[in-house]
Amino acid sequence: MTDDALPLVIVGGGAAGMIAAINASISGQPAIILEKNVRVGCNAEFSGGLIQGSGTRFQEQAGVTDSPEQHFADLQRQNRGESDPAIVELVARRSADAVHLLADEAGLALHLDQSVLYSGHSTYRMHSMASETGQELVQGIRARIRNDENIDFVDNAEVTDIVPNGSSLDVLVSMSGQQEVIPARNVILASNGFGANREMVRKYIGEAIAALPYWGSENSDGRGILIGMGLGAGTAYMTAYEGHSHLNPKYGTRMGGALPALGSILVDASGRRFASEATTNSGFSKFMIPLPGSQAVEIYDERIHRAAMTNGAYEEASEMGAVKQFEDLETLAAAFDLPVDAVADEVRKYNAAAGSERDELDRAARGRIPFAPPYYAASVSAGVIHTQGGLTVDTSCRVLTTNAEVIPGLYATGGVAAGISGTGVDTYLPGNGLTHAFTTGLVASEHVASVLV
Structure with a gap:
């Protein structure tokens, strides 16, 4: 190890990297964050800002019963048991700690979102800022970092490789066109996944997915994963990704994933529903991909519209004009070039199923409130938000080789690490990305602090 090696270098200034730096500072350790490009944004900024947390004080204050065990069961049910159960258990068990650290140490005004019970979750466990946007979340954390003398946040610092040098890395x-070498005793890879790398998406997930609109940060180019692989790291779940089924490419907005949970329906060009909307936002996208342009029309009423306006992403889509209001179904159908008889029939069947156990597409209907005018609708598209596969790690987030041996001093977090969302797209549970990023960033920094003592 060189004498001038820094104790901790963090590659990436998103959710995982920032919480790792804050926790390192709390532990009395200095940290440097190397961020490729702040102006491009990180995936946390592109998110809905929703963080899963089980057994938090916010849940207790709201009278919501939850536990890491219940959380773990929900995650495993959604990922069909395909993810590493040790990592899934770690995320569930430490999720409350991450939420509390963000509230107490980063000073975020978090609240428990009880406006929507997101598909796949057995109880309310989503925590967010008031606006329910990733932008507000990231801005709050970065404000905390700017005032921390133990944290050096370096922008326009693109990490191109990591080379072992004795017992250090x-x-x-690359900074300002110059290549520099920063020796480090420990490195936390926190530069997210490979959603912006079309070649990697094509290789690991498929041509059809690579052709979909990408709705994440262009900084997520897979560099962290490739660096780890170059050092002998193993990978897992590389086909996993979060899809989205409520994008509005024409307006540059997305409508969030709350609408189906509130009761919306989606129809194809024939004016007919084509799948049960009861699945997750990510999972539903697989039913939209085969449609022309991977597009559908989402239909609901004013009650649902008002409920959804608490979500920042939906509010923005509405303000930008993606959401249209109609006094009757005839006008709605004409606006989207849909057969009015088919649309009217789908709404009639939707209303008729209210109070029954399940409708004809096996969607739960008990407690359903029939649609009433005025109606609302939007053209929506399927797309890719971020990838979920990555480097294999242990429960301290240390990177493991293909032979399951620890690579000394190297950690992977967030989208760089193999996630908790199984394989494919329908195993992703809402909130998995941010929750995995914050908890793994916390855990990695804790282990670094323990070896630096």
Whole structure:
């Protein structure tokens, strides 16, 4: 190890990297964050800002009963038991700690979102800022970091490689066109997944998915994963990704994933529903991909519209004009070039199923409130938000080789690490991305602090 090696270098200034730096500072350790490009944004900023947390004080204050065990069961049910159960258990068990650290140490005004019970969750466990946007969340954390003398946040610092040097790691960084070497005793990879790398998406997930609109940060180019692989790291769940079924490419907005949970329906160009909307936002996208342009029309009423306006992403889509209001179904159908008889028939059947156990597409209907005018609708598309596969890690987030041996000093978090969402797209549970990022960032920094003592 070189004498001038820094104790901790964090590659990436998103959710995982920022919480790792804050926790390192709390532990009395200095940290440097190397961020490729703040102006491009991180995936946390592109998110809905929803963080799963089980057994939090916010749930207790709201009278919501939850536990890491219940959380773990929900995650495993959604991912069909395909993810590493040790990592899934870790995320569920430490999720409350991450939420509390963000509230207490980062000073975030978090609240428990009880406006929507998101598909796949057995109780309310989503925590967010007032606006329910990733932008507000990230801005709050970065404000905390700017005022921390133990944290050095370096923008326009693109990490190109990591080279072992004795018992330390040399981090190769391109800054202002110059290549620099930063020796480090420990490196936390927190530069997210490979959603912006079309070649990697095509290789690991498929041509059809690579052709879909990508709705994440262009910084998520897979570099962290490729660096780890170059050091002998193993990978897992590389086909996993979060899809989205409520994008509005024409307006540059997305409508969030709350609408189906509130009762919306989606129809194809024939004016007919084509799948049960009871599945997750990510999972439903697989039913939209085969449609022309991967597009559908989402239909609901004013009650649902008003309820959805508490979500920042939906509010923005509405303000930008993606959401249209109609006094009757005839006008609605004409606006989207849909057969009015088919649309009217789907709404009639939807209303008729209210109070029954399940409708004809096996969607739960008990407690359903029939649609009433005025109606609302939007053209929506399927797309990709971020990838969920990555480097294999242990429960301290240390990177493991293909032979399951620890690579000394190297950690992977968030989208760089193999996630908790199984394989494919329908195993992703709402909130998995941010929750996995914050908890793994916390755990990695804790282990670094323990070895630096």
